[in-house]
Amino acid sequence: MTAAASPTGTLDTALDHARHLLASDPAMAAQQASEIIRAVGRHPMALLILAASHRVRGQASHALDVLEPLVREHPQWALAHLEHGLALGRAGRGDAAVPALRRALTLKADLPQAWRELGDHLAAMNDADGAAAAYLQHTRYSTRDPELMQAAGALADHRIPEAEALLRARLKRTPTDVAAIRMLAEVAARVGRIDDAEALLARCLELAPDFHAARQNHALVLHRANRPQEALQAIDALLAHDPDNPAYLNLKAVVLCRVGDYEPALALYERVLASYPDQAKIWMSYGHALKTAGHAARAIEAYRRALAREPGFGEVWWSLANLKTFRFSDDDVGVMRAQRARDDLADDHRLHLDFALGKALEDEGEYAPSFAHYRDGNALRRTQLAYSADDTHARTERLKAAHTATFFAGRTGLGCEAPDPIFIVGMPRAGSTLLEQILASHSAVEGTMELPEITSITRDLRAQARADGAETYHDLLADLDGDALRKLGERYLEATRIHRKSGRPFFIDKMPNNFAHTGLIHLMLPNAKIIDARRHPLACCLSGYKQHFARGQGFSYGLEDIGRYYRDYVALMAHYDAALPGRVHRVIYEQLVDDTEAEVRRLLDYCGLPFEDGCLRFFENARPVRTASSEQVRQPIYREGVDHWRHYEPWLEPLKNALGPVLGAYPAVPDSTEDSSIPD
Secondary structure (H helix, E strand, O other): OOHHHOOHHHHHHHHHHHHHHHHHOHHHHHHHHHHHHHHHOOOHHHHHHHHHHHHHOOOHHHHHHHHHHHHHHOOOOHHHHHHHHHHHHHOOOHHHHHHHHHHHHHHOOOOHHHHHHHHHHHHHOOOHHHHHHHHHHHHHHOOOOHHHHHHHHHHHOOOHHHHHHHHHHHHHHOOOOHHHHHHHHHHHHHOOOHHHHHHHHHHHHHHOOOOHHHHHHHHHHHHHOOOHHHHHHHHHHHHHHOOOOHHHHHHHHHHHHHOOOHHHHHHHHHHHHHHOOOOHHHHHHHHHHHHHOOOHHHHHHHHHHHHHHOOOOHHHHHHHHOOOOOOOOHHHHHHHHHHHOOOOOOHHHHHHHHHHHHHHHHHOOOHHHHHHHHHHHHHHHHOOOOOOHHHHHHHHHHHHHHOOHHHHHOOOOOOOOOOOEEEEEEOOOOOHHHHHHHHHOOOOEEEEEOOOHHHHHHHHHHHHHHHOOOOOHHHHHOOOOHHHHHHHHHHHHHHHHHHOOOOOOEEEEOOHHHHHHHHHHHHHOOOOEEEEEEOOHHHHHHHHHOOOOOOOOHHHHOHHHHHHHHHHHHHHHHHHHHHOOOOEEEEEHHHHHHOHHHHHHHHHHHHOOOOOHHHHHHHHOOOOOOOOOOOHHHOOOOHHHOOHHHHHHHHOHHHHHHHOHHHHHOOOOOHHHHHOOOOO
């Protein structure tokens, strides 16, 4: 008689033995489970162990052959649904794994492995909020320590101060408790203290290098902190441990897109899509990467696949509209209108549909209903933001007061002397992408993207200023000596190195909002070039109003707000023209369109570069372009777009009033911009 055929106690012993073998010798565990099944028939636990042994040995299809009938026979058994979800995930069927895991957790919430696995799937599916919630539940149920359970519960219920107090008290007594350190890092990340979160997670990994959940958190925090090279190193360490983990693959694709490595990112997205073919969000991300890499037709196909799965996905409709050269069919417009009419449609989908319908009707020449959709989309987006035009104006006035000619003269010769960066600044939708494409077609210049490094530097300076009791980081600049300014310039160059792939001596940073940091750029990189891209105020502001930006640009969702912002921008750049004569080179978009070669020659002269014919054939340049103009700059310049704003002139009176004398003086600058307050 075999051990499996002995009385119940012996059977339990055999099952326990097989269970323990799973970790050390899964093949032997399978053999033991098979012997039990031969002896006593389809014993549920023996079948579960057999399936698990197949899974851990990479035989997911064999595992599913066991599990599919098992979950049908035992629909209320949480562990069977958990193992089913794990096997589906290993078989590359992530879409099916998620409902299996959710079923397991509905039956039994305290399954930390299920929460962890669900979080990985949701992260791969670009459901960041769902993934974060699942990971929190994993933290909550993976400990049996009462204190940590209480802190995890507070975190999961968004009681952040309570969670932080519990964790700090815990770490005061046991400073090397890595679970508590990781949870405190989550607290810091939740409240925006990214640097604190990164330091805590680094300490956590120093104490426990194999703590993979903490390393995943660390990679994500490094990505958010704009440290992509370190993020990629962390992700590669995770993939060395688990090379097919969909969450790791998706995060690596996202970071690679951030640094402009689109082709390997596309390959990763394709791997993820093989496991999640029905996930509209992944098809959308894949479409974004394809668009930026210049694969417009494939991008459209990816967006169409997303919409086939989720026809009310507003951001995907807007992504098609945002190609600018794409034209919607009558059927497309009918679907968008039907989806927008749904009572259950989320605001985010609705506002994206409004922007997309605005573009569709604009292309058909139906300008009144087009503007109505743009107006509604902007109004809805405006309710989600806390932008204040008064605050922007006050910051502009403080800058003008602080950055005088005397201030700059006293700091001549300071900073990092490297001439590598070419900054293109100004208003969004003013032609900066066109200028970048022209310059990037020169053999000595590399185009990158809208780089976030200046924003990262100013964020750190702002934190330092607050710690010193200053009102803004600009107040701090007066106290920085030459060594500090040089280090800021060197930091910028080091942080942007990952974006430079061609070995060319100069590179472009075209973050338009950097115009507000012109003074800082001049101080830390006195030999960098600064180019101000400027466009007719009505054309520029209307184009911004019609554009739903992925992030930032809170001023652009109201005609008065955007008019006042343009006016403040003109006033600030006029101030720098006076304080630093000749430092900034201005390109007027309409002049560039009217006499392209002359303006390109002026631009290259300013940059100290010889003329090259390739700069006039910029539309032949196949480099990746990330901004809304990505498809437009792959075509020659046409004049027809210069006066397109006139179709919407009947509705632009609030914008004209906000612009004031700036409108009439363009392209010159009125004296009144020295006081850019809005008239009564």
